[in-house]
Amino acid sequence: PTRVRQVVMNLVSNAIKFTQEGSVVLACRRSREAPGFLNLMVTDTGAGIPEHRIATIFDAFRQADSDTTRRYGGTGLGLAISHRIVGEMGGSLVVESEVGEGTTFSCHIPHTLHADADD
Ligand code: ADP
Numbered sequence: 001p002t003r004v005r006q007v008v009m010n011l012v013s014n015a016i017k018f019t020q021e022g023s024v025v026l027a028c029r030r031s032r033e034a035p036g037f038l039n040l041m042v043t044d045t046g047a048g049i050p051e052h053r054i055a056t057i058f059d060a061f062r063q064a065d066s067d068t069t070r071r072y073g074g075t076g077l078g079l080a081i082s083h084r085i086v087g088e089m090g091g092s093l094v095v096e097s098e099v100g101e102g103t104t105f106s107c108h109i110p111h112t113l114h115a116d117a118d119d
Helices: 002-017 065-073 078-088
Strands: 026-031 036-045 090-097 101-108
Touching: 002 026, 002 036, 002 078, 002 101, 078 090, 078 101
Parallel strands: none
Antiparallel strands: 026 036, 036 101, 090 101
16 A cells, blocks of 8 residues: 555656646556456646657656756655565556657556455
8 A cells, every 4th residue: 555655646746746737646446357457547738758758758767858857856766666566566657648649547456355346
């Protein structure tokens, strides 16, 4: 739970940081495609991430651009660590983004909820 909380905090605080107007939504549901997995999604209507930066977004110390660093600070470590933690849990963390439209980080993690619990 501590690790999941850290990942969620990282994704939500980034979403808030890079969203000037609109919304930030955190959704969590059981994965339909992969039974036994939870799907956590953080969607924002913020700045978005340029396509050529997407490939390196989970690398340590990477930030989208130097302007970002000047304006928002940060270390560029949060996503790298989140990606590693989720991977070590046997899950995955992926991103979809469009500049000017917003970003969705989607995290799949194994869970051990009661097998007979309702959806
Ligand atoms: P930090 O936020 O400390 O710089 P992160 O690893 O959490 O480090 O994020 C790395 C970079 O990814 C950020 O500097 C930013 O450029 C980009 N980024 C992360 N989340 C978002 C988001 N929701 N919207 C736009 N850009 C984002």
